[in-house]
Amino acid sequence: MSVNPDLVERVFAPTAPYLVGREKVREFARAVFATDPQHVDPAAAQALGYADVVAPPTFAMVVQDLTLQQLIAEPDSGIVLERTVHAEQRFRYSRPIVAGDELTATLSVTGIRAFGTGAMVTSEAEITDAANEHVVTAVSVLLIGGEDA
Template identity: 60%
Template sequence: MPVAPDLSGRTYPPTAPYAVGREKVREFAAAVGATHPVHHDVDAARAAGYADVVAPPTFAIVVSQRGLDQLLADDTAGIELSRVVHGDQRFTIERPIVAGDELQVAFGVTTVRALGGNAMVSTEAKITDADGTLVATAFSSLVVGGDA
């Protein structure tokens, strides 16, 4: 199935709030080798001026994945997961994510372009806090293989 020609510009409803948990931050920090005490120790984070432990910057992928899940579940998009390769990932961080945040994602497809017999699908996930303030933006590119 080819990628839908009208996919570029498509947006999805905001995701349900994601409650950032202290243990999730610690687990993610351990997984990516972030050893700074602010990622693991509440007292160290508070001494540095934060309300709780601070997530490493790439923790934004955990939240932005909820938006990508909407795209992958969209039967009209023409994206079959078995034909997808992750091409690129970037983040713009407005402020650190900390345990206790409640974050939502507004997700959309920014461009779709032909790449040989494949398609390059670029997306943007705007992550906001409970006040609606932008916390981070995740940019992704997926290479979707053409028919075999």
């Protein structure tokens, strides 16, 4: 297996705060065809009780990506980007992400399963707001191909 098994239970440093911008939410909504007015219209979001536009559920991937970059850049990871496929994604929300949120994410590697010369790496990014309140846990599985024989 090319992936370092010692990554399991490794916790990475929190990311720098990510300020969720209204235009970023709107752009993301357009990109994923999220057409509900709450994603683009502040008045529609406010009518639902939110301070600003609400990000589509998969927007958490934007913040989680910052943590996955840490994992891939880890010198002893054994993860080679060219042999990596994002195989699975799940989210567990406490509340929606809203424009104006300042989010920080902390990644932990929760599992590695070997297969042949490759591995499946499972990680969880705990994403919190400026008050350190949980917003979402983003779970990813990366499929890492092994070196050619």
